[in-house]
Amino acid sequence: MDKSDISSLTVRDLDLFIEDRQILKNINLVIPNNKITCIVGPSGCGKSTLLKTLNRLIDDTDGVRYSGEILIGGKNILAASGPDLIELRRHIGLVPQRPCPLPMSIYENVAYGCRIHGLCKNKKQMNEVVENYLTEVGLWEEVKDRLNSPAGKLSIGQQQRLCLARSLAVRPEFILADEATSALDPVSSKIIEDLFVKLKEKYTIIMVTHTLRQALRIADHAAFIYFGEIVESGDAVKVFKNPEKDLTRKYLAGVFS
Amino acid sequence: MKTVMYISVFLVLVFVVTIIWTIFSKGLGSISWNMISKVPGPDFNTSDDGGFLNAIVGSLLVVVPATVISLIISIPVVFYITLYRKRTDKLSYIARLAYDVLYGIPSIVYGAFAFTVMVYIGMRASLLGGIVVTTFLMVPMLIRSGDEIAKTIPDEIHEATYSLGATKYETMKVIFRQALPGMATATLLAIGKAIGDAAGVMFTAGFSDAIPKSLSQPTATLPLAIFNWVTMPDPFPDRAYSAALVLTVIVLILSIGGRYISNRFSKNNL
Numbered sequence A: 001m002d003k004s005d006i007s008s009l010t011v012r013d014l015d016l017f018i019e020d021r022q023i024l025k026n027i028n029l030v031i032p033n034n035k036i037t038c039i040v041g042p043s044g045c046g047k048s049t050l051l052k053t054l055n056r057l058i059d060d061t062d063g064v065r066y067s068g069e070i071l072i073g074g075k076n077i078l079a080a081s082g083p084d085l086i087e088l089r090r091h092i093g094l095v096p097q098r099p100c101p102l103p104m105s106i107y108e109n110v111a112y113g114c115r116i117h118g119l120c121k122n123k124k125q126m127n128e129v130v131e132n133y134l135t136e137v138g139l140w141e142e143v144k145d146r147l148n149s150p151a152g153k154l155s156i157g158q159q160q161r162l163c164l165a166r167s168l169a170v171r172p173e174f175i176l177a178d179e180a181t182s183a184l185d186p187v188s189s190k191i192i193e194d195l196f197v198k199l200k201e202k203y204t205i206i207m208v209t210h211t212l213r214q215a216l217r218i219a220d221h222a223a224f225i226y227f228g229e230i231v232e233s234g235d236a237v238k239v240f241k242n243p244e245k246d247l248t249r250k251y252l253a254g255v256f257s
Numbered sequence B: 001m002k003t004v005m006y007i008s009v010f011l012v013l014v015f016v017v018t019i020i021w022t023i024f025s026k027g028l029g030s031i032s033w034n035m036i037s038k039v040p041g042p043d044f045n046t047s048d049d050g051g052f053l054n055a056i057v058g059s060l061l062v063v064v065p066a067t068v069i070s071l072i073i074s075i076p077v078v079f080y081i082t083l084y085r086k087r088t089d090k091l092s093y094i095a096r097l098a099y100d101v102l103y104g105i106p107s108i109v110y111g112a113f114a115f116t117v118m119v120y121i122g123m124r125a126s127l128l129g130g131i132v133v134t135t136f137l138m139v140p141m142l143i144r145s146g147d148e149i150a151k152t153i154p155d156e157i158h159e160a161t162y163s164l165g166a167t168k169y170e171t172m173k174v175i176f177r178q179a180l181p182g183m184a185t186a187t188l189l190a191i192g193k194a195i196g197d198a199a200g201v202m203f204t205a206g207f208s209d210a211i212p213k214s215l216s217q218p219t220a221t222l223p224l225a226i227f228n229w230v231t232m233p234d235p236f237p238d239r240a241y242s243a244a245l246v247l248t249v250i251v252l253i254l255s256i257g258g259r260y261i262s263n264r265f266s267k268n269n270l
């Protein structure tokens, strides 16, 4: 797939049910390129579900059913299967809530994606990729002397950056982050936040956060979800500072959390 | 409450120390190179003619293939009931129920059952019979620990590999890697239990003074050898203690090895 193919992400008429309970209702959303889109909303409103639908991890959930379209570059993610699905997933990186290093060395964690997709021709190229992406997330200086030690030995904040480097190494266009900083200390959170701001030049970032301050600091675009429905979406400043809907205003004022 | 806990811990320690001390002191006092390097000679039952190499080798010949076969059987089962699990899936529910029941069945019942089947199909007590029963003994232990280990593997691992564009097979490899140290420990502990089990092999493997040359020949095993020497009209306590020492050392090595592996890896990985 050509990179220019995958230029924007559009969600159209998405309905999603788990065990006959409707979790997402008629979601329509356009995610602008090279921007940070923040998805906010009260607990249980369907933010994680939406994110997991974007890369079809939701398929692993029992009794899930969905309809509608999620288009990237003219391809419908929801209709993809087999090798197509795998290829599509590669274009959408994921930074989890709790960092999850694979049971291998720091080096192998970053190299993993390249290995399974055969992106690197030789050892030298692989070394470059590893150094490159570890540098990109600001981890290289910290770990360059212990690349072969197990990734589980890093601190939680370092692990999260490692996960980010691992995702970037398969050259995605999109990065999904589900409360990616909620398990981290303030300093590590700040580092990840700053990274996202830096990375948006090259990637389109979609993040879920519970910290409205964080959303205010870094979001360009925002969507507010309430009980599985998009109440309001658009420019972040507008949504956060000058919302159109009452519900959004109430949420921002902390009426419900 | 604290006192009760102390007393319990103390009691357990006393048991362990007494057993180990008895086996080691009596075993070391009576063991000789002859005993562990020779098979029984013609006058074994009246003098020091030969040793019990037949039982040592016999035990290994039963347990090693049984371990391999049980791993081949249990690993796919564990993968099925965990990775392909659907909470509503009937088959994995039944599989779980089945191995829990199997796990609870005492080895003597396995032995007796296998013996009945063997009589029915006209098979004699043999190495093969011993291997089969020991496999039956080990499979539920391995599946059970495998299932427990799989539960400790975070869902995020599947999410991480899938989102990197890994296939189901590639994901399974990573999960296998994550489970390996735990599985190795569980296997060593299962071997330890299986090698010391007398009841299962009592009817099925028989006994022989020679090292078996084929699967259809009967074979001696360490626990049965100990049982025989202690219950004979003219008992051989020296031999029993020496064999007990050999068995204990094997089991100790396996359990310490198991602990070592799991400690090492649990510190390293996650």
Ligand SMILES: Nc1ncnc2c1ncn2[C@@H]1O[C@H](COP(=O)(O)OP(=O)(O)OP(=O)(O)O)[C@@H](O)[C@H]1O
Residues within 6 Å of the ligand: A018, A019, A023, A041, A042, A043, A044, A045, A046, A047, A048, A049, A050, A061, A062
């Ligand atoms: N596997 C599942 N089975 C059944 N219901 C589920 C499942 N996963 C999520 N749900 C339901 O879907 C709804 C949305 O859940 P989701 O995790 O997307 O919320 P969220 O907005 O991410 O919440 P939080 O902010 O607490 O993370 C919830 O009501 C939840 O109970």
Ligand SMILES: [Mg+2]
Residues within 6 Å of the ligand: A047, A048, A049, A178
């Ligand atoms: Mg969530």
